[in-house]
Amino acid sequence: MIKQLELKANEIRSSIIEMLLEAGSGHSAGPLGFTDVLTALYFEILTIDPHKPEWKDRDRFVLSCGHICPALYATLSHRGFFPRSELNSLRKLGSPLQGHPHRGALPGVETSSGPLGQGLSQAIGMAEAAGLQDGRWRVYVALSDGEHNEGQTWEAILYAGARRLHNLTALVDRNNIQIDGYTEDVMPLEPLADKYRAFGWHVLEANGHDMAEILASLRHARAVFEKPTVVIFHTIPGRGVDFMEGDYKWHGTPPDKKQAKQALAELRSLRGKIRAEHE
Amino acid sequence: MKLLHHAAYGPLEVRAIRDGFGDGLLEAAQDNQKVVALSADLTESTRVDAFAEVFPERFFQVGVAEQNMIGIAAGLAHEGYIPFAASYAVFSPGRTLDQIRLSVTYSKNNVKIVGCHAGLSVGPDGATHQALEDIAIMRTLPGMVVVVPCDAEEARKATLSLAAHHGPAYLRLGREKVPTLTTKQTPFEVGKALTLTHGTDVTVIANGPLVFWALKAAHELSKTISVRVINFHTVKPLDYQTLLAAAKETGAIVTAEDHQVAGGLGSAVAEFVSAHHPVPVIPVGVKDQYGESGTVDQLMERFGLTSDAIVAAITQAMEMRDAR
Numbered sequence: 147m148i149k150q151l152e153l154k155a156n157e158i159r160s161s162i163i164e165m166l167l168e169a170g171s172g173h174s175a176g177p178l179g180f181t182d183v184l185t186a187l188y189f190e191i192l193t194i195d196p197h198k199p200e201w202k203d204r205d206r207f208v209l210s211c212g213h214i215c216p217a218l219y220a221t222l223s224h225r226g227f228f229p230r231s232e233l234n235s236l237r238k239l240g241s242p243l244q245g246h247p248h249r250g251a252l253p254g255v256e257t258s259s260g261p262l263g264q265g266l267s268q269a270i271g272m273a274e275a276a277g278l279q280d281g282r283w284r285v286y287v288a289l290s291d292g293e294h295n296e297g298q299t300w301e302a303i304l305y306a307g308a309r310r311l312h313n314l315t316a317l318v319d320r321n322n323i324q325i326d327g328y329t330e331d332v333m334p335l336e337p338l339a340d341k342y343r344a345f346g347w348h349v350l351e352a353n354g355h356d357m358a359e360i361l362a363s364l365r366h367a368r369a370v371f372e373k374p375t376v377v378i379f380h381t382i383p384g385r386g387v388d389f390m391e392g393d394y395k396w397h398g399t400p401p402d403k404k405q406a407k408q409a410l411a412e413l414r415s416l417r418g419k420i421r422a423e424h425e
Numbered sequence: 426m427k428l429l430h431h432a433a434y435g436p437l438e439v440r441a442i443r444d445g446f447g448d449g450l451l452e453a454a455q456d457n458q459k460v461v462a463l464s465a466d467l468t469e470s471t472r473v474d475a476f477a478e479v480f481p482e483r484f485f486q487v488g489v490a491e492q493n494m495i496g497i498a499a500g501l502a503h504e505g506y507i508p509f510a511a512s513y514a515v516f517s518p519g520r521t522l523d524q525i526r527l528s529v530t531y532s533k534n535n536v537k538i539v540g541c542h543a544g545l546s547v548g549p550d551g552a553t554h555q556a557l558e559d560i561a562i563m564r565t566l567p568g569m570v571v572v573v574p575c576d577a578e579e580a581r582k583a584t585l586s587l588a589a590h591h592g593p594a595y596l597r598l599g600r601e602k603v604p605t606l607t608t609k610q611t612p613f614e615v616g617k618a619l620t621l622t623h624g625t626d627v628t629v630i631a632n633g634p635l636v637f638w639a640l641k642a643a644h645e646l647s648k649t650i651s652v653r654v655i656n657f658h659t660v661k662p663l664d665y666q667t668l669l670a671a672a673k674e675t676g677a678i679v680t681a682e683d684h685q686v687a688g689g690l691g692s693a694v695a696e697f698v699s700a701h702h703p704v705p706v707i708p709v710g711v712k713d714q715y716g717e718s719g720t721v722d723q724l725m726e727r728f729g730l731t732s733d734a735i736v737a738a739i740t741q742a743m744e745m746r747d748a749r
Binding site for chain 1 (some may be wrong): 482485488489490492493494495496497498499500501502503504505506508523525528531533534551565697
C-alpha cells in the first residue's frame with residue numbers, strides 16, 4: 147500500500163507541474179511539498195465518496211492555505227471527483243479551478259480560501275456542527291506555517307483547545323518558507339509544538355514525505371478523544387523536483403517550459419526508483 | 426398627519442432597538458432548531474443573553490475574538506445551521522470585513538452578522554465605539570442583505586425575517602432607547618420599503634432612529650408641505666419600485682440616517698435615482714467626521730441628525746427642484 151500511495155503522489159506531482167505550466171502563474175513549492183500528505187488523506191484516511199461530494203457523513207477537509215490549491219485540485223481529480231482533463235483550465239476565465247479555491251465551483255472543494263488565517267475557524271464551526279447533531283464526521287484542516295503569523299489562527303487555536311474539539315485535526319505544512327523568506331527570519335514560530343501544547347492541543351510531529359509516518363500520525367489523531375490534535379508535518383517545499391526543493395523563491399512562481407520538462411523528467415525517474423525500491 | 430401601516434406617532438413606548446433583536450432571536454430559535462448564536466464577550470449588551478440561557482447548547486461564546494467568531498459562524502452555516510453572530514458594529518463588521526467577504530458572502534454561507542451599538546446613538550463611549558461606516562462596507566459585498574430597523578418591534582420582525590431568508594445578512598442595531606413607531610401588525614418584508622405618510626411635495630427616506638425624526642419633521646411642516654416619509658429599513662436590496670415612484674411623484678428627496686453620508690442609505694438612493702430619474706437628493710447624515718462622547722441628544726444635535734436638519738434639507742431639495 148505504501149508503494150501505491152508513493153506512486154500516486156508522484157503522478158499527482160506530475161499533474162501539478164503540467165497545470166502550472168499551462169496556467170503560466172501560481173505557486174509551485176507549496177503544492178509539491180504537501181502532496182504526500184494530501185495523497186495519504188484522500189486515498190487512505192478520509193471517509194469520502196467522490197461520487198457523492200456532498201454526502202452528509204463525509205469527513206470534511208478544509209484547505210486554509212488556499213494558495214497550494216493545485217495540489218488539492220490534482221489530488222481530487224486523481225481521486226475521481228472530476229475528470230483529469232479539467233486540470234488544464236487552472237486559473238483560466240470561467241474555470242471551476244479558480245486561482246484560489248472557491249466553494250461550490252468544483253466537486254470536493256469544501257471552502258473558499260486564499261486570504262490566510264480563516265480555515266481553522268471554519269473547520270471549528272464544522273466540528274461544532276457535528277457535536278450539535280451527533281454527526282460522526284471528522285474535520286481536517288490544512289494550515290501553512292506562514293499563516294500562523296495571523297492573529298485569527300491563534301484565536302482559533304485558543305478556542306479549539308478550550309472546547310476540547312476532539313473531532314478536529316489540524317495539519318500544519320511546516321515547510322519553513324513564506325513569501326518574504328524563511329519563516330524563522332520573517333517571524334519566528336518556534337517552538338511551534340510547545341505553543342500548541344500550551345493551548346491545550348495534542349501534538350504530533352511527522353516527516354511529511356514518509357508515507358508510513360504520515361499514515362501512522364493521522365491514525366493516531368483519530369484515537370485522541372480528549373482534545374484536538376495537530377500534526378506538524380515537516381515538509382520540503384518543492385519536494386520531488388531538485389531545483390525547486392527548499393528554495394523560497396519557488397513559493398509563488400510557476401516553471402517555464404524548459405523547467406517543467408526537466409521537472410517532469412525528474413519525477414519520471416523518481417517513479418522508476420519507487421518501483422525498484424519496493425520490489 | 427395620517428400615519429399608515431398601524432404606525433403610531435404621539436405618546437409612544439420607548440424601547441431599545443437591540444431589545445427587539447433579543448426577542449426575535451429567541452422566537453426564531455423556538456421556531457427553528459437550526460438557529461444558533463455566537464457572541465464575542467458581549468452577550469448581555471447585544472441581547473443574546475436570553476437565547477444563551479434558553480438554548481445553552483446552541484450558544485457559542487468565543488471570547489473577544491470577532492474574526493474567529495465569523496469563521497466559526499461560517500463553518501456552522503456550511504453545515505446547515507443559521508448562525509447569528511453578534512458584536513458591536515465597530516468590531517464586526519468593523520474588523521471582520523475580510524472574514525465576512527471570504528468566509529461568508531463569497532462562500533455563500535447563510536450567516537447573519539449583527540452589529541449593535543451602531544451610529545452616534547452609542548453616546549458617551551465616544552468615537553471609538555460609534556460605527557458610522559458599517560453600512561457602506563456591508564452593502565458593497567455581493568449577495569449581502571443590509572437591514573437597519575427603526576425600532577424594537579421592527580428589529581424583532583427583521584430578525585425573524587432574516588432567520589427565514591437564506592443568505593448572508595447584516596442587521597444593524599442602535600443602542601439607545603427610541604420611540605416604538607411600529608406595531609405587531611405593521612408589515613415587514615426584507616427589501617420592501619414602508620411608506621409611512623402619503624406626501625406629494627417631497628420625500629424623506631430614512632431608516633433606523635432617523636425615521637422618528639423624519640416623521641417629526643413631516644409633522645412640523647404638515648400645514649404647508651405634504652411630506653412623504655418612507656422607512657427604508659432595507660438598504661440592500663433597495664426597494665427600487667418605491668424609490669422610483671417617489672422620485673417621479675414628488676421630484677425631490679431627502680435621505681436621513683445615523684451613518685456617514687458617504688456610502689450609506691443616501692448614497693444607495695442617489696446611485697439609483699441619478700441613473701433612472703434624476704431629482705435632487707439631499708443627504709442628512711454624518712459628514713466625514715468621527716463622533717465623540719456626549720449624550721445621544723447632544724450628539725444628534727452636534728452632528729445635525731435632527732428634525733430641524735431634515736426640515737432644512739427638505740427646503741433645500743424643493744428649492745433645487747423648483748429652480749430647474
